[in-house]
Amino acid sequence: MxxxxxxxxxxxxxxxxxxxxxxxxxxxxxxxxxxxxxxxxxxxxxxxxxxxxxxxxxxxxxxxxxxxxxxxxxxxxxxxxxxxxxxxxxxxxxxxxxxxxxxxxxxxxxxxxxxxxxxxxxxxxxxxxxxxVHKDELELSLLRTAALTSKSGFDWVYGNVSPGMTEREIQVGMEAEFFRAGAVRTAYPSIVAAGSNGAYLHYFYGQEDSLNPATRTLREGELLLIDAGGEFGGYASDVTRTMVVGAEPTDVQSFLWHLVLSAQELAIDRCRPGQEWREVHLDSARVIGSGLIELGLLRGDLDQLVSSGAVALFYPHGLGHLIGLNVHDAGGYPAGREPSSHPQSRYLRTDRLLEAGMITSVEPGVYFIDALLKDPAVRERFADEVVWDAVDPLRGFGGIRIEDDIHITDDEPEVLSGDIGKPIRIG
The missing domain is CATH 3.40.350.10 (Creatinase/prolidase N-terminal domain)
Incomplete structure (x- = not known):
């Protein structure tokens, strides 16, 4: 141009x-x-x-x-x-x-x-x-380039990360590739979370103490969750991948990883004009909930588990958000829409009809958040819906999230970050 x-x-x-x-x-x-x-x-x-x-x-x-x-x-x-x-x-x-x-x-x-x-x-x-909220051709060009800078960083992760590296080492190596590929800066503080740290939705280096930042060493067979992206021309890329490092995934890791991927693929296919984002989000929660029932972590009627907040214990955030000049961009709630009190939707950043030209993230996940799972009030409230004897051994598991940036068109959804691989195992 x-x-x-x-x-x-x-x-x-x-x-x-x-x-x-x-x-x-x-x-x-x-x-x-x-x-x-x-x-x-x-x-x-x-x-x-x-x-x-x-x-x-x-x-x-x-x-x-x-x-x-x-x-x-x-x-x-x-x-x-x-x-x-x-x-x-x-x-x-x-x-x-x-x-x-x-x-x-x-x-x-x-x-x-x-x-x-x-x-x-x-x-x-x-x-x-x-x-x-509706991106023009100049914006789309910048967003696609931002996604390409992110690909360079994730490609480095896939080819270089192994057990024994620290979260900080991984972050530095990945971000260097963002910049080498043309990113002006990171679009937001990179999340590089090993093992149990993946259960913190926004886990940032130095967040707990900026003068004395901690960094975990990645162990063989642990999950590594990376949520990061380059920024180009002011426009953000926002990508998450979760991998098992240095070993074959366990049955539980594999089951939950494929469950999250399935929820994401179904949601991406729904990214079309006229779809209510709230309903796409709730349907993604039903996919996650059905898998948790199959794994023996939840019991009961699926819709009741979603409406009660039982599924939200393991999938507490919204399915995604608009992306542009901000990584959480303007226009998520148009006039007349207010945040929902529904337990599964209270952190929903977008609640509107989808329209051509919008860019949204799609990022379902499953997490074992110890602050929730050990809370006596939570355990009592969900005693009939959560199989605590099956859940407790998974405390410390961390989390799995898979995220891509989607351009909603009048035809098929365009996955801006679609060239970034999704390996279940690296190293």
């Missing part, structure tokens, strides 16, 4: 968003956001622009403002200008649009118009989010 084609894509986005707003006289300010200082330091956190600003401008410059004059139906960019003193320490930001110090004067010439801050106005936010 040429630079001119890229600029045209942003012009079209702004036109569509302005059409959704339906404003006549207002001024809208969409800010990129400031650089945030680190507490107690003269250093700054790494800057990322507000995704609404990035979506409408294609720029990642701090302290910039994209202004919309509804009366004239015109957009104007304002960007900072670096002083010579600042350029002693830092490379200058590209001087986009008008100088930022002219913004106040530009607004004062429109003193009879109401100024709306995009970040603080629900209608303005909703108008942008409603466009961001």
């Amino acid at each position: 040429t630079n001119r084609e890229s600029e045209t894509a942003f012009d079209l986005r702004r036109d569509r968003v302005a059409g959704r707003w339906g404003l006549t006289r207002e001024i809208v300010l969409v800010r990129s956001g400031p650089v945030l200082p680190m507490a107690g330091s003269d250093m700054d956190h790494t800057f990322k622009p507000h995704p609404d600003f990035a979506y409408l401008s294609g720029r990642g410059i701090a302290d910039a403002v994209l202004a919309f004059d509804a009366q004239k139906n015109k957009w104007q960019m304002f960007g900072p200008r670096s002083t010579p003193d600042e350029q002693v320490w830092h490379q200058p930001a590209e001087p986009v649009g008008l100088p930022l110090d002219e913004l106040d004067g530009w607004i004062s010439l429109r003193s009879d118009q109401t100024v709306l801050e995009a970040w603080d106005d629900p209608k303005i936010q909703a108008g942008i989010a409603d466009e961001r």
